[in-house]
Amino acid sequence: MNIHQEGWIAEADHLRERAPRGILFLCVANSARSQMAEGIARSLAPQGVEVFSAGSNPGVLNPLAVQALAEIGIDISGHRSKGIPEVPADRVDAVITLCAEEVCPAWLGRAHRLHWGLPDPAGAGDDDAARLQAFRTVRDELVRRLGRLFGDS
Numbered sequence: 001m002n003i004h005q006e007g008w009i010a011e012a013d014h015l016r017e018r019a020p021r022g023i024l025f026l027c028v029a030n031s032a033r034s035q036m037a038e039g040i041a042r043s044l045a046p047q048g049v050e051v052f053s054a055g056s057n058p059g060v061l062n063p064l065a066v067q068a069l070a071e072i073g074i075d076i077s078g079h080r081s082k083g084i085p086e087v088p089a090d091r092v093d094a095v096i097t098l099c100a101e102e103v104c105p106a107w108l109g110r111a112h113r114l115h116w117g118l119p120d121p122a123g124a125g126d127d128d129a130a131r132l133q134a135f136r137t138v139r140d141e142l143v144r145r146l147g148r149l150f151g152d153s
């Protein structure tokens with residue numbers, strides 16, 4: 001799958017116009033993509049926007065996600081994987097699912113939904129160096145998309 005497909009731009013612009021006050025990033029394990037998205041979004045979102053992440057089958061925060069974000073000055077080392085029931089549904093008005101290879105969890109609450117299917121970097125490559133590069137690729141794509149969502153462009 002090409003993560004650089006441009007269909008997300010109109011979705012990001014539309015979501016920006018809706019000015020959500022609570023955004024949830026969802027994937028399965030809440031260990032990599034959704035954790036990185038949460039960290040990046042918190043660094044970019046305007047004041048008053050709450051950012052959450054969760055997974056349908058929470059695992060353990062991937063140290064390569066922590067490392068990839070630390071490289072750009074974002075510290076998620078204190079994050080932990082969370083399950084969907086831990087998210088305050090009444091404070092979420094936008095949900096962005098990030099699964100690509102696996103079945104994304106469903107959000108049953110009321111919210112505007114987007115799907116940004118990004119490959120799981122934890123499953124990439126044969127060694128940590130290749131996996132770290134996959135994390136960097138996903139990180140950079142999330143920075144690009146969330147910059148569009150929260151930026152002026």
